[in-house]
Structure formats: C-alpha cells, structure tokens
Amino acid sequence: MSYAGLRSLLPKNDLINFAVLALILVVVLPLSLDIFRLNLVGKYLTYAFVALGLVLCWGYGGILSLGQGVFFGLGGYAMAMFLKLEASSPENTAIQSTPGIPDFMDWNQLTELPWFWQPFHSLTFTVIAIIVIPSIFAYIIGVAMFKRRVGGVYFAIITQAVAAILTILIIGQQGYTGGVNGITDLRTLFGWDIRTNEAKYVFYFLCVFMLFLCLGVAQFVRKSKLGRLLVAMREMEDRVRFSGYDVANFKIFVFCLGSAFAAIGGAMFTLQVGFMSPTFVGIVPSIEMVIFCAVGGRLSIFGAVYGALVVNWAKTTFSESFPELWLFAMGALFIGVVMAFPNGLAGLYTKYCEPKVNQLIARFTGKSNDTSAELAPQMKTEGGNP
C-alpha cells in the first residue's frame, strides 16, 4: 500500500490513539498491576471486543443490538467445549459411570458424547467455529430481519428475545450444555496448565493482540466507503437505497462483523476466566455491553475499549462494597451518559483534550498540521445540545 493510502487509512490522530492504547495495554498495565489485577483487566478487555462491534453496528450503522451476549456466549462456549473435552480425558474422569465425557453429562445420565460435541476435539475446528458459527447465526437473524426491513426498536427487542431464548435453552438442556453452572473446571490446553500465572500472562497478551487485530479491521471498515455508507444509512436509509445500494446487505455485513468480534471476545473470556456460563449470555449482560459502548462513545473504536475498562473497573470496585446498588448505579450511568454526553468519553476527549494535544504536537514538531479534513464523521457535536 502506498504512503498516501496508509495515511488515509490511519490519519495522525488515530495513529496517536493506537499508540497510546498500545502503550497502556502492553507496557503500563502489565508493569504496574499484579497478575490478579491484570487478569481482571484482561477479562474487561474481552468486553471491549463486543463494544467495538457495537460501535460499528450501533454508532455507525444505527443498528442497536441488545443481544450481543448471544455471540459473546457462542464464542465463549465453543472455546469452553474444546477445553472441557480435553479436561475430560478417560483418565481424568475414571470415577464416572461413563468415563471420557464431561462430568455434567455423566451427572445427567448421558452415556455418550452428543454429535455436536464431537468436532470440538479439534482445536482447528474450534478456532474456526468461534468465528464462523456466531457469524452464521448473525447472518440468519440479519437476513430474516433486515431483508424484511425490520429495524430500530423492533430489531433491538428481537435481539433481546434471542438472548433470552438462548439463555433458557442453555439452562434447560443441562446434559448438553452444563446448564446454569455453565462449563467449568477447565484445566489444560494441549497438556499445558491454563490456570498458572504464566498462562494468565500469555492469555492477557493474546487477548490484547486479538483486540488490536479487531481494532485494525474496524479501522479499515470505518475508513472505507462502507463506513461512510453506514453513516449515510443511519441518517437517510431511503436515499442510500435510491442511490442503487441494497441496504439490507450492508446491515447484515456489519451485524455479522460485530458478532464475530463479540465471539472472539467470548473465547478470550473463557481462556482468561476459566469457565463460561449462561450469566454472560442473557439480557442483562447484553445491555451492559451496550452501556460499555455508550460510555466509551459509540462513534469511537478506541472509546469502546476505554468504556469497557472504566465501567468494568467501576463495577468491580462498587460491587465489592455495595453489591445491591450496582445495577442502579449502572442505570444512572447510562441515562447520564445519554443525556449529558451522547458521544461518551471519546466525545469529551475530542472536545476538550484533542485540540490541546494537537497544539502540543504542533509546538514540538514545529509545524502546523491540518487534520480537520480527516476527522471521522461525527454526530452533531459542535456546540450541539442533545
């Protein structure tokens, strides 16, 4: 790619944002936090994948999904199924009435591994499944909804219903899914113990690496014409349609992409936290994910990461002291952000900090840089009162 092409894909401000985020995640946090806290940060970051997908779907495309937990869960469960099978070797499960199958299956009187568990013996299949299965599921929902021009609130409610259905299904089919407890007691990856501190470091950096990969994809999409089309569709869907575009296909694409991101996040979650359960699939976690995105700023891919970190950090801190108040605090936070800062933390940053940062850079480099023409399409921020 030419230099000019690279510049248009990664303008100076975004480059700085990438660098700062990398500095924080790769250098500052690992050096300043103990492994317990760093592992928590890694867990928070798995939600950043979901928030990142929501930035593209909701912030750019105007498609609000209240069911991203579904895809987070599908990715997480796929990973957990692989790890569970490895943990359930005949030697490890010799005391069961049927050795060699996961413990919860044995408790539920299953005598052989169900067919859909079989392929999860293979890591290659699992890695592909983590991305492909949620994408196919999102594709089916997307085709069913967007081709019929279901959108807005109706779409949000349907995705929420899907989240509820999947939770009920997982809990109800205890013998196949581990039920309400989820899939627990995951031990090794190819014989390598995943519960050690060393493994936690490895998974943290893997998670950060995957996050940057997804950020890169998101940046490419948002800087392409497709990114501008999403903004256009959000505003004037009919105009886009009558400019010769099949609007539904673009919505399906971005919904699938957001789902794939969420699924990768789910898989990273399973690796770092060591289990997967229906509490990360349902309606409440799905709405929380939207809040991470809203707090970070629904038009900023970097905001999504900071939003996920800040809200989860607050959640951990608050719920340690006032567990029953957290949900109310979260609700208040969401209302507050939507009313006062519709563009979230990222909006505050662009309004108050970025001009100063640019001044500083201009002073150090000794030249004035014109970046205003490259700014991403913003919501009506300039002096706008919501």
Next chain:
Amino acid sequence: MNSSNTDFVLAVEGLTVSFDGFKAVNDLSFYVDKNEIRVIVGPNGAGKTTVLDLVCGRTKATEGSIKFRNKELTKMKEHQIVRAGVGRKFQTPSIYGDLTVFENLEISFPRGRSVLGALAFKRDAEVLQRVNEVAGMIFLDERLHTRGDLLSHGQKQWLEIGMLLIQDPELLMLDEPVAGMSVSERRKTAELLRTITKDRSVIVIEHDMQFVAEIADKVTVLHQGKILAEGSAEHVKQDPKVIEVYLGH
C-alpha cells in the same frame, strides 16, 4: 395487461394502486419520450408523488405495468431500478448531514455498490474528476468539505440533484425541486435543470405554473389519481377542467 414494446423511455399503462380500497392512482397511462421534460401538476392528494413512488419501486402497484426502456419495473427492487437508470429526488431534501458534500457525492457515484465493492472502493482520478465536475454544476464547488447539515435549504436541494447527476440516470424524477427556494435560487435551479436535462428524460412534479411553463415540454394534470389533461403548458392552462379543479379562476 400485456403491453408491447415501444420507443418510449417510460411507458406507464393501466397503473392502479389501492390503499385499503382507496385508489390513489387509478388506471393511469402515460408515455415519456426520450429527452422529454414532463411536468406533473395537480391539486394536493392527486397522486403525483405516488406515481413517482410507483416508478421507483417504493410503492408496489396493485395493477398495471411500468416499462422503462421496455423493461418491466413493477417486479424489480428499488436498487435494481436505480441501477437500470432511474434516479429519484425526494420532496424534502434527503442528503447525509453527517457527511461532507464530497462524501455525499462520492457515495452516489455508481461504482462499488456491493458490500465487497464498497470495502475495496478507492478515490481514484475518475471519482475525483466526476465529483468536482458535478459539484461545479450544482454551485457547490467551494463547499466540497462542508458537512451536509451546514448547507442552506436551497444548497441541500442542489446537492441532492447533484447526487442524482453523478449516477447519470437516463430517467430523472424530481419531486418539487424548487419548493422553499428564494427567487434567485429558483432562477439558478431553472438554469441547472436546463443543463442537466440534455440527453435524458425528466419527470418533474411542480406547483409553480410560471416555472412549469418555463421548463416543460409537456404537462400532465392529475386529479384524483386520473389524468385530467395532457399537452403543452399553454394548452393545459386553457383547459376549463384544469381551471376548475386546479388553477382556479
């Protein structure tokens, strides 16, 4: 309704649409020639906008046929109709306020209309040249990097016309293009319409009879979903039925 092939750009025959029994357009037939400027006038609720909606696929016809260059449009999807060469401007200016004038025009440029095409789309010399050319025609070449929602009402109308021009449609449909414009903007728009209507057919919905007389080759007067009169602007103005229901005495 099995109509044979014709030389017309647009052949509408026996077109009927009924909303819960109410026939907004009732057994309507009209033909638009190549390079003709056709103006549709009529009182409120006559079905003018509905006719445009039917042609561009936004509303599905209950009965009848719409043929564009002998291709049946009634069974096609909106984006397919656009790709076949029919452009449509809405009554209220429909532009993308969060995008710049340049980006508005670029999105309408007829390339990279699939998902993969949009991802791979590049701003090459051809795109830049076309955008600049069209921006010049619609008097917005100085404002290429202005966000859409900062434009004045008239400029937004021009921008939407520009977005159609860049598609280079064979049939252009404009719904009240000068509504809400100042006198000077109106004059500029008339001039703009005259330049853009070369080499293409145009259907315009308009109320201002003076403006109509200025631009129209042929005028169709609609009333209650049916054609009341058709002919030159002069001819239509003299028609007693038209004076009765539309122009007033």
